[in-house]
Every structure is written in structure tokens, then in C-alpha cells.
Amino acid sequence: xxxxxxxxxxxxxxxxxxxxxxxxxxxxxxxxxxxxxxxxxxxxxxxxxxxxxxxxxxxxxxxxxxxxxxxxxxxxxxxxxxxxxxxxxxxxxxxxxxxxxxxxxxxxxxxxxxxxxxxxxxxxxxxxxxxxxxxxxxxxxxxxxxxxxxxxxxxxxxxxxxxxxxxxxxxxxxxxxxxxxxxxxxxxxxxxxxxxxxxxxxxxxxxxxxxxxxxxxxxxxxxxxxxxxxxxxxxxxxxxxxxxxxxxxxxxxxxxxxxxxxxxxxxxxxxxxxxxxxxxxxxxxxxxxxxxxxxxxxxxxxxxxxxx
Ligand code: APR
Numbered sequence: 379x380x381x382x383x384x385x386x387x388x389x390x391x392x393x394x395x396x397x398x399x400x401x402x403x404x405x406x407x408x409x410x411x412x413x414x415x416x417x418x419x420x421x422x423x424x425x426x427x428x429x430x431x432x433x434x435x436x437x438x439x440x441x442x443x444x445x446x447x448x449x450x451x452x453x454x455x456x457x458x459x460x461x462x463x464x465x466x467x468x469x470x471x472x473x474x475x476x477x478x479x480x481x482x483x484x485x486x487x488x489x490x491x492x493x494x495x496x497x498x499x500x501x502x503x504x505x506x507x508x509x510x511x512x513x514x515x516x517x518x519x520x521x522x523x524x525x526x527x528x529x530x531x532x533x534x535x536x537x538x539x540x541x542x543x544x545x546x547x548x549x550x551x552x553x554x555x556x557x558x559x560x561x562x563x564x565x566x567x568x569x570x571x572x573x574x575x576x577x578x579x580x581x582x583x584x585x586x587x588x589x590x591x592x593x594x595x596x597x598x599x600x601x602x603x604x605x606x607x608x609x610x611x612x613x614x615x616x617x618x619x620x621x622x623x624x625x626x627x628x629x630x631x632x633x634x635x636x637x638x639x640x641x642x643x644x645x646x647x648x649x650x651x652x653x654x655x656x657x658x659x660x661x662x663x664x665x666x667x668x669x670x671x672x673x674x675x676x677x678x679x680x681x682x683x684x685x686x
Contacts, residue, residue, distance in 0.1 A: 380435065381405035381619065384446040384488070386480050387455035388417035388439065390601055391496055393424070394608035395453055400424050400435040404615060408446050409439045411456070417441065449488040451618060453611055454507065456480050457497035459602040460595045466498040466554050467680060474684045477503045481510035492517045492653040494614055496607060501552045501629045501642040502680040508631060508642075515631035516654040522553025523627025523644035524610035525603075529590035530559055533583045538566045538574050549587060550627055550644050550666075551673030557644070558669045559584045563660070617649040630654050636662070636670055641681065643674040 383399055385392045388411035396407045407424070409417040417439030425437040438445065446452070457473035460466065477497050484491065493513065495504040504520035511518065526549035535542040546565045551558040561580050564571040571580055586593070594603040616622040625646045632638040635657045636645060646658040662670065 381450045382408065382448060383451045383453065383615065384408045384410060384449040384484070384491075385453045385455065386410050386484070387457065387497070388413070388420050389455065390459070390604035391607050391611075392453070392455040393420045394604050395455065395496075395611050396421065396437060397424050397427075398608055398612045399615065400428055400433055400437050401431045402612070402616075403431070403433040403435055404612070404619060404621070405450070406436040407438070408449065409437065410441065410443065410446060411439075412441065414441055443483040443487050446484065447487040449484075449491045451615060452484050452488060452491045452493045453496060453615075454480055454484075454493060454503070455496045457503075460498070460591070462596050462599055464595070466500070466591070469498050470502065470680055470683060473497050473499070473503060474506055477506050478510050481507045485511040485513065492519065492618055494611055495520045495629075496611055499552075499554055499677075499680055501554070501644070501677040502684065504629050505631065505642045505677070505681055506684065515633075516652055518631070519614065519649070519653060520553065520629025520642055520644070521607070521611045521614055522557075522629050523549055523646075524613050525607050526553065526557055526559070526587060526590065526644075527627055528606055528610060530564070530583065530587040533586050534564065534566065534571065534575070537579055537583060540566050540574075548627060548646065550646070551670050552643050552677045553629065554673070554676060555588065556669070556673040556676050557588055558666060558673055559587045560662070560666055562663065562666070614649060618651065618653065620651065623648075625658050628654075630657065632657070632674070635659055637667065638671060638674045641674050641678045643670070643677055 421439030508518040530547040
């Protein structure tokens with residue numbers, strides 16, 4: 379029997395995620411939204427592409443949480459996207475309300491699901507989801523680091539004229555303005571990035587990575603990125619399903635790892651059938667650790683705002 383993945387939010391990120399899941403024949407998909415007709419129409423459109431993809435995924439759209447019952451994985455993309463000039467944090471209160479409502483509806487129907495939170499500001503929204511569902515933190519994950527790292531890798535590949543698959547990078551911390559691209563651990567092939575690109579170029583790439591989302595919002599004007607966010611979410615799904623076995627930077631609830639406790643932040647992890655299997659603790663420099671802590675504290679501040 380196929381696995382069942384519910385995608386909440388039939389907007390840009392949600393439908394692109396549903397499309398990729400179906401195209402890769404990873405699971406059956408239930409697309410749910412508050413708007414009537416849209417998830418049904420988009421799901422049917424994706425389903426009708428499945429014969430061309432040689433995929434047996436069943437894709438359905440709904441407005442009723444009963445249809446999401448017994449999902450193995452739930453992806454939450456419901457919420458408002460950014461407009462030009464907005465930071466992810468500007469979405470805080472509106473999306474906290476939406477994500478709480480979604481989490482409350484998902485939990486009783488899929489009590490064993492692994493939840494991947496995409497809605498922004500993502501780290502805080504993951505923590506809201508864990509609190510509202512009461513799920514163990516190992517089953518509530520946030521998608522941000524995979525995306526930020528993919529952005530960094532593509533910028534490096536462009537500058538170094540390398541194939542992106544040969545570029546290794548790592549972005550840690552919250553999925554916000556204070557994210558921490560760890561350029562020290564970045565490699566092109568077997569060479570350190572410092573041997574391939576100048577200091578100035580590396581620092582431009584670091585800045586461009588931090589502003590990667592905003593750069594796209596500034597072009598689109600009426601929405602935010604969705605192709606790379608959806609692909610990043612699917613990369614997490616493939617690791618949960620055991621199709622891939624990578625170390626991925628994901629937002630997880632930290633219990634002392636990297637000296638951080640009681641808050642969600644992006645760190646390298648191993649995922650598997652239980653969700654979070656292991657936090658990979660790398661040795662960081664003092665500056666990197668300080669930047670990571672600063673970024674995690676910013677998430678803690680967002681949580682305090684929501685809870686006040
Ligand atoms: N329940 C279900 N769906 C909802 C709810 C809700 N309570 N509230 C809003 N939605 C739906 C909207 O109807 C819309 O179809 O969420 C969808 C959001 O889609 P888009 O506006 O296209 O936004 P998108 O680009 O997909 O981004 C969604 O992901 O990357 C983040 O910052 C981004 O927070 C944003 C989220």
C-alpha cells in the first residue's frame with residue numbers, strides 16, 4: 379500500500395510539493411485548503427499527469443480533515459507568504475493563528491504522523507505545531523536549512539563554474555535573517571571553498587544566501603519562492619521514507635545540543651521512519667557557535683511574542 383502524505387495549503391508551495399511527490403511516485407497525496415474547489419481542482423490536475431509520469435500516486439483534494447486520516451506525513455504550508463520589504467517574522471501573528479488551527483485539526487486524525495512545517499516564520503511555526511499537537515518533538519520538523527543550503531550551493535556552483543552536485547555547504551540556525559551559512563565547511567569537490575573563490579566572493583555568497591528568499595520576493599512582488607522550497611521539503615520526505623540517506627540541516631527542537639535548549643533551530647540531522655533520528659553535532663568555532671545561539675535566541679523571542 380502506498381504511504382499517505384497530506385499537504386495542507388493548496389497554494390504555490392503546497393501544490394508544487396504535491397506535484398513532486400506524485401511525479402516521483404513517493405506516496406498518495408491529500409491536498410487540503412480552506413478555499414473550496416481549489417485543492418480539488420489542483421489535485422485532479424496533478425492526478426491526470428500521473429499516467430505520463432508512470433506514477434500510481436492517488437492525488438485528491440479536500441476541505442475536510444476527515445480525508446486526511448491516518449497520514450504518515452503531513453506537510454504544513456498554510457499561511458500567508460511575504461510581500462516585498464517584509465521579513466519572515468512580519469508574518470508571525472497571522473501565520474501562528476493559521477498554523478495553530480491547522481495543527482489542532484491534523485493531530486486527532488493522524489496521531490502517528492510526522493509533520494514537516496514550511497509556513498513562515500518556520501522555526502516558530504514548528505514550535506507552535508509541536509505545542510498544539512502535543513506530538514513528540516521527533517515527529518515535528520521544520521523545513522528551512524535544506525532550502526538555504528541549496529541556495530548557497532547554487533550560488534557557489536555559479537561562481538565556481540562547478541556542478542551543484544559537487545558543492546557541499548551547510549546553513550544552520552533559524553530560517554530567518556540571522557541564519558548561519560557555515561562557509562568554513564563548504565567544499566567544491568575536495569577543495570575548501572577558500573581555495574576556489576576569493577574572500578570577497580565568499581562573503582557576497584554568504585549575504586546572498588541570507589537574502590535568498592527576499593531576492594525572489596522582490597522579483598515576484600505578489601508571492602514568495604516555491605520551487606526550491608517544495609524540492610527541499612521532498613528531500614526531507616525521501617529521507618523519512620528511507621529512499622535517501624543524507625545528513626540534512628532541519629529545524630528541530632533542541633535539548634542541549636550545540637548548547638541550546640527549549641527552542642527550534644536548524645542543525646544537521648539524520649531523518650528516518652520515526653522523524654528525527656539523530657542530531658549530528660559538528661565541532662563549530664566560537665564565532666559560529668555565537669552566531670548559532672544568536673539565531674536561536676531570535677526564534678525564542680518570536681515564541682515569547684506569540685505566547686504573550
Ligand atoms: N487552512 C488551510 N489552508 C489555509 C489556511 C488554513 N487555515 N489559511 C490559509 N490557507 C491556504 C491559503 O488558502 C492558500 O491556498 O494556504 C495557502 C497558501 O498559499 P500561497 O498564498 O500560495 O503561499 P505559498 O507561497 O504557498 O507559501 C505558504 O510557506 O514558504 C512559506 O512564507 C511562506 O508562509 C508561507 C507558506
